[in-house]
Amino acid sequence: xxxxxxCIPCLLKQTLRTARMATDDPDEITRIIKETAxxxxxxxxxxxPTHAGRIVHGLPRELLGIPDPYKKEKVKHTKIALEIYExxxxxxxxxxxxxxxxxxxxxxxxxxxxxxxxVFDIYKEVNDVxxxxxxxxxxxxxxxxxxxxxxxxxxxxxxxxxVFDKILIEQLGKPVSYAVKGLPVLxxxxxxxxxxxxxxxxxxxxxxxSDAPGIVLDCCNQEFRDMFNKSQxxxxxxxxxxxxxxxxDAPIFFLMRIKCRPVADYLGLKKGDIILKMQNAVTxx
Amino acid sequence: xxxxxxCIPCLLKQTLRTARMATDDPDEITRIIKETAxxxxxxxxxxxPTHAGRIVHGLPRELLGIPDPYKKEKVKHTKIALEIYExxxxxxxxxxxxxxxxxxxxxxxxxxxxxxxxVFDIYKEVNDVxxxxxxxxxxxxxxxxxxxxxxxxxxxxxxxxxVFDKILIEQLGKPVSYAVKGLPVLxxxxxxxxxxxxxxxxxxxxxxxSDAPGIVLDCCNQEFRDMFNKSQxxxxxxxxxxxxxxxxDAPIFFLMRIKCRPVADYLGLKKGDIILKMQNAVTxx
Numbered sequence: 001x002x003x004x005x006x007c008i009p010c011l012l013k014q015t016l017r018t019a020r021m022a023t024d025d026p027d028e029i030t031r032i033i034k035e036t037a038x039x040x041x042x043x044x045x046x047x048x049p050t051h052a053g054r055i056v057h058g059l060p061r062e063l064l065g066i067p068d069p070y071k072k073e074k075v076k077h078t079k080i081a082l083e084i085y086e087x088x089x090x091x092x093x094x095x096x097x098x099x100x101x102x103x104x105x106x107x108x109x110x111x112x113x114x115x116x117x118x119v120f121d122i123y124k125e126v127n128d129v130x131x132x133x134x135x136x137x138x139x140x141x142x143x144x145x146x147x148x149x150x151x152x153x154x155x156x157x158x159x160x161x162x163v164f165d166k167i168l169i170e171q172l173g174k175p176v177s178y179a180v181k182g183l184p185v186l187x188x189x190x191x192x193x194x195x196x197x198x199x200x201x202x203x204x205x206x207x208x209x210s211d212a213p214g215i216v217l218d219c220c221n222q223e224f225r226d227m228f229n230k231s232q233x234x235x236x237x238x239x240x241x242x243x244x245x246x247x248x249d250a251p252i253f254f255l256m257r258i259k260c261r262p263v264a265d266y267l268g269l270k271k272g273d274i275i276l277k278m279q280n281a282v283t284x285x
Numbered sequence: 286x287x288x289x290x291x292c293i294p295c296l297l298k299q300t301l302r303t304a305r306m307a308t309d310d311p312d313e314i315t316r317i318i319k320e321t322a323x324x325x326x327x328x329x330x331x332x333x334p335t336h337a338g339r340i341v342h343g344l345p346r347e348l349l350g351i352p353d354p355y356k357k358e359k360v361k362h363t364k365i366a367l368e369i370y371e372x373x374x375x376x377x378x379x380x381x382x383x384x385x386x387x388x389x390x391x392x393x394x395x396x397x398x399x400x401x402x403x404v405f406d407i408y409k410e411v412n413d414v415x416x417x418x419x420x421x422x423x424x425x426x427x428x429x430x431x432x433x434x435x436x437x438x439x440x441x442x443x444x445x446x447x448v449f450d451k452i453l454i455e456q457l458g459k460p461v462s463y464a465v466k467g468l469p470v471l472x473x474x475x476x477x478x479x480x481x482x483x484x485x486x487x488x489x490x491x492x493x494x495s496d497a498p499g500i501v502l503d504c505c506n507q508e509f510r511d512m513f514n515k516s517q518x519x520x521x522x523x524x525x526x527x528x529x530x531x532x533x534d535a536p537i538f539f540l541m542r543i544k545c546r547p548v549a550d551y552l553g554l555k556k557g558d559i560i561l562k563m564q565n566a567v568t569x570x
Contacts, residue, residue, distance in 0.1 A: 033325075038325075
């Protein structure tokens with residue numbers, strides 16, 4: 001997906017949030033915003049919003065030497081999610097279609113607000129998401145492709161959401177490689193974050209090498225690119241991965257909520273919609 | 286009020302909206318965004334968000350030669366407001382305290398969404414605002430100051446809102462000078478917009494000279510500055526005027542809704558609060 005004009009103020013807003021996560025020093029935050037602002041015209045020339053996000057979210061790391069501004073938040077979210085893991089399992093076990101329930105739980109992990117930290121609230125939110133209809137649900141295609149493949153490549157999104165992914169991985173019934181980011185970027189899961197969620201008990205956790213807030217293939221290591229290119233079945237979580245891969249011709253199922261208007265426009269859907277969408281690079285624009 | 290870091294992405298978002306009002310040409314819109322982006326580090330050094338808004342919202346005018354991108358919207362909003370002017374009057378006439386009702390109607394003009402264009406919806410919205418409590422209501426101070434003064438300086442905000450101001454002006458019972466912007470900026474009322482609302486029937490419409498989205502005294506003409514400095518009673522509508530004048534020691538009553546977090550933080554109030562607040566430059570920070 002090409003970068004939209006609306007992405008530019010949004011990137012600046014995200015940078016401000018990240019800078020505030022990295023430091024309390026207003027001078028340093030101001031410096032990061034200024035350094036971002038002067039790069040914006042250049043960022044507008046990059047191929048996708050994820051490429052631009054890579055530059056923007058790398059700045060606190062480069063300028064302040066703070067490797068992982070979101071670490072505390074990521075640990076908190078993972079802990080909260082682990083506390084209600086057993087409740088998720090019960091939902092899946094009690095449902096008529098365990099796979100579909102697990103898909104809904106996995107997308108709920110992409111949506112819910114960990115802000116309150118109250119387990120009860122989060123459990124309620126997950127149930128609300130489960131009750132929500134998908135705007136696109138290529139479930140039959142998903143099941144057919146799952147039947148045919150002998151292994152799965154699963155592209156992770158945020159820390160905390162990882163625990164929700166674990167529920168889905170346990171329902172897939174095939175060997176899964178769970179690809180995380182190569183460096184900390186936003187609240188995206190790294191290798192360490194995935195281990196904290198216990199993903200290594202259900203999948204092979206692999207480092208994609210990407211330091212963008214999405215799997216930008218140009219930024220990934222060769223090992224990952226080879227695996228990606230050979231994959232017959234890829235699950236891509238979250239909007240960042242979608243932005244990076246929406247024009248890549250590969251057997252991907254995107255599982256996510258649409259969080260902004262440019263992505264909604266690109267897909268011909270609405271902000272807030274949840275989708276399980278088979279990649280169709282030819283008909284997408 | 287000093288410019289906040291949160292103002293920077295917000296200014297860029299506003300610029301995008303203005304650019305889209307000014308032209309349909311994506312290349313021209315991109316050019317405006319790029320020109321704005323490279324100016325952002327400089328804008329962060331300006332004394333108030335309104336000073337920065339002046340630069341940003343002047344760019345479509347300078348770069349594209351389009352003097353008033355919001356003209357169509359301003360005319361539409363004024364027409365809609367005029368259609369329900371008589372209904373506002375009835376609300377004031379039927380109320381126990383006509384002045385307070387008129388104040389509430391004037392602040393409603395700063396809040397309501399003209400988007401639908403349906404008179405019924407707008408009338409309902411105005412009634413909702415009238416039912417809302419003020420977070421700050423320096424009404425007794427307002428009445429005392431009004432009693433003492435022999436004339437009023439009224440600082441206009443948006444076109445359309447002007448019609449709501451007319452209702453309040455008619456309740457004030459003293460001669461009013463109604464100060465508008467010197468050049469079109471955002472949807473702020475100019476001389477022409479005020480005439481369309483019929484303000485000249487109830488007040489002396491004057492050109493402040495300011496081409497910022499708020500009364501920035503440095504940008505006003507000498508005649509207006511003299512009038513401002515001699516004024517004993519000033520009503521300032523909307524957040525733009527507040528941002529520009531919050532640190533100016535003058536007998537101002539700010540009548541507005543708080544539309545963003547930096548202003549809420551500055552005033553120690555909440556986003557969405559409506560206020561009639563006597564200027565108190567010493568205790569404000």
